[in-house]
Amino acid sequence: MDDRNGPGSAFLLTQLGTYAAGRFAERIADLELTPPQTGLLRAIAAGPGQSQQALATLLGTPPSRLVALVDGLDERGLVERRRNPDDRRLHALHVTPAGQELLGRIAQVGKAHDDDITGALDPAERSALRGLLGKLAVAHGLTPGVHPGYRHL
Amino acid sequence: MDDRNGPGSAFLLTQLGTYAAGRFAERIADLELTPPQTGLLRAIAAGPGQSQQALATLLGTPPSRLVALVDGLDERGLVERRRNPDDRRLHALHVTPAGQELLGRIAQVGKAHDDDITGALDPAERSALRGLLGKLAVAHGLTPGVHPGYRHL
């Protein structure tokens, strides 16, 4: 390969991305959450009252997957399915107080995770990296806060 | 969530990483290769004559998975299993001329992929990004050229 120049940025990006995803999964496992559950919980909190189908299209997952995910969060009392009185087919999803409290802990974990990943950089470098990554995310039209991982979430 | 500051670098990293991985998978699909096959082919080329078990531990995959992967490359004449005369249990893996030629095309695809991913940055920014990502990869002890994706490869 053309390793005379070392790996390209794209390769480093996927390498670091999967590494970071793995570390994050380990961290939130302490909260007994999987990455898909975490993403779903955040998506529900970001737009309360959304229907499952709306979330399915937003997250890019088949509706049948959402059922199991919502079930898991519902059974633990983190999320509620409220019947929409105007259209009783829809289930309006809301985060419970317990879910809100857990979101706070998720935020703490996310912060620690971020510090861990970028720990080798000084503040100026961190800021520069953040700017460059944000620029790329915008350029490729990535939805803020949503993973493009079709299979994982 | 703490989205008042926007997403952290770690989140952007996983988001861009999975996105880049998906785009790369699409590109090499034109060569009728999957990402795991591509990684394996490169690993064999990087260290010719290695045994399958050595590769399994290097890539972090169970040996039983390697069998199917090597089978796929072997059937297409890209890779050879040569019997090691000193220890006939081992299969020394080598890339065939056809495999070498395909590696050349993979390198071209990788270059185009890299330009695509970092296309929104000017040369100075690309260089800066490359430096920062390389620093992080070293800090986290990532093996050069090997994905930490336990499931994908």
Added chain:
DNA sequence: TTGTAGTCGTTACAAGTCAGAACGATTCTC
């Protein structure tokens, strides 16, 4: 030498995950 333990590659098996089709309940349209 013989035999016993250990290693390598392979195969067989079981568990889990996922997408797509089919189904009831409900609503919209004509």
Added chain:
DNA sequence: GAGAATCGTTCTGACTTGTAACGACTACAA
């Protein structure tokens, strides 16, 4: 009101993956 369409759910089939057993072969010990 009747039929088409929508939402959530369930069911089913295909696929993937790790673990465990198996045969071939080697290394070490008596």
